Amino acid sequence: MPFNALGLSPTVVIAANKKLYLQPTPIQIAAIPVVLRGGDVLAQAATGSGKTAAYALPLLQLVQEKQRKVLVLVPTRELAVQVGEEIQGVVKYLPTPIKVVSVYGGVSINPQMMALRGYADVLVATPGRLLDLIGQNAIKPDHFNTLVLDEADRLLDMGFSDEINRILALLPTQRQNLFFSATFPEDVNALAAGMLTTPTRLVMEVSEANTPNILERAIVVDDARRAELLAQLIFDSGEERALVFVASKVSAEQLARYLCAAGIQAAAFHGEFSQGRRSQVLAEFKASNLQIVVATDLAGRGIDIDHLPCVINFDLPRSPADYTHRIGRTARAGGSGVAISFVSAATESHFRLLENRLKKRIAREIIIGFEPTEQARTEKGAGGIKGHRMSKKDKLRAAAAKKSAD
Structure with a gap:
């Protein structure tokens, strides 16, 4: 039509x-x-x-x-x-x-x-x-x-x-x-x-006609080796850009420094930056002067990067809605992309809960050389997930996000 x-x-x-x-x-x-x-x-x-x-x-x-x-x-x-x-x-x-x-x-x-x-x-x-x-x-x-x-x-x-x-x-x-x-x-x-x-x-119900063309992957890896695995995946991908999500601004800065030390053009992106700094990071990313942006969920909404090939959940999102918005940064406007989630023994139960809420199953992968050694927890309720009522911690996070966004 x-x-x-x-x-x-x-x-x-x-x-x-x-x-x-x-x-x-x-x-x-x-x-x-x-x-x-x-x-x-x-x-x-x-x-x-x-x-x-x-x-x-x-x-x-x-x-x-x-x-x-x-x-x-x-x-x-x-x-x-x-x-x-x-x-x-x-x-x-x-x-x-x-x-x-x-x-x-x-x-x-x-x-x-x-x-x-x-x-x-x-x-x-x-x-x-x-x-x-x-x-x-x-x-x-x-x-x-x-x-x-x-x-x-x-x-x-x-x-x-x-x-x-x-x-x-x-x-x-x-x-x-x-x-x-x-x-x-x-x-x-x-x-x-x-x-x-x-x-x-x-x-708009999800159907084959309107489902974003996103290949979703879940890689099982020990927590302590996630940064090393991330660097390896980036090197293997060549010059492709990726948006990497972490849980906090401290993690964003630490991981960006690690990647830079490994020879990867990376920068952190979070709400404590000035608007000028945030605009500069996004401009450099869009121009492919940066290969990796390590972001908090501030970037999960409202950032539109043309032809962004990959999103990586270094830290898992806390809710199904956050997962949806994170991976939605790729495969925009009819394009295609890849969304990778790192799943450790400590977060396997949480990832299963996300899958249940999203009504999907993502096959677990193991990368040669990064075989996990930790045992996944199986007790009922392990991992937790963000519910309908905000906890005190959630309210503090919301207040901080609001201050940085507005």
Whole structure:
């Protein structure tokens, strides 16, 4: 089905084609007509499936027709930049000037205030910085009659619920609301129930036609030899880039130093870095000046690296949703990729729980020369998994993630 069959105007279709959106994805086919009609949407689709264009293309048409002023809330600085750039990539081909501004914390607020000059047709924002701008009268919240929550689950998981409620209270009561995300846990459904008016719920079921082409591997290795194995896999892969996930900023820095000492171009990436440093690391990675970025889960959402061939879970993710978002950094936009998880004796039970929640089984591999010597624990409940209620430790992590993202 071509884009022009979805109700998009010729000018938007031409702009989409120039942006290299040539054929709509399943989520775009389902969402675009509903958004154009002005209906509320609750959309769930896999990472990399084209969610941004699913709301951006129809909303840009409505902006052109002077029917919409759009606010897009995102959880991280990186996602704010990515979404803003993706929308700008369509806008530059439209005949009607549309002002798109991205605002986020970690950088000076003054240039963002200058960019706004009191208004934006499309504003992409992290919640904290948006409230700062509202507090300084740099933007009027009643200006917006359309609200998009992009990565809605992450917004709540990172502790933005209070800020979102404050923002909702300032927006016009009559507005179009769009929720887009890869997962929808209970807290997101509860927020949606209180916000959305007879929404169209779109759930893109996984099928052969829309499943990301990701080869998932699980390599059994002793904890103490993971860094050595990682370096070996990197050397074996040649010049291919990889995004490596770890559990903490300390681990990110330690592992990046180890890889650099082994002769591999690597850098850490975590929330304690300044926005300038984070942008520099991502720019060098995208330009292939860095082969490896070792990241905390801050990078699990909102980072879009073209043709990233590999994601490696050096430390296992704590929840199925985090696993989904981590591996979704590869095989984006119809591409293919590999996702590797290191599984040790201590984490085998946890990985089995992840598999159970994700309803999948991944064959265990052993690499010659790295045969494990430790015995896996088999007691019931070993390993644990993140549940529906946040523990005290989880709340502290969420607060830290929120501070670094906003």
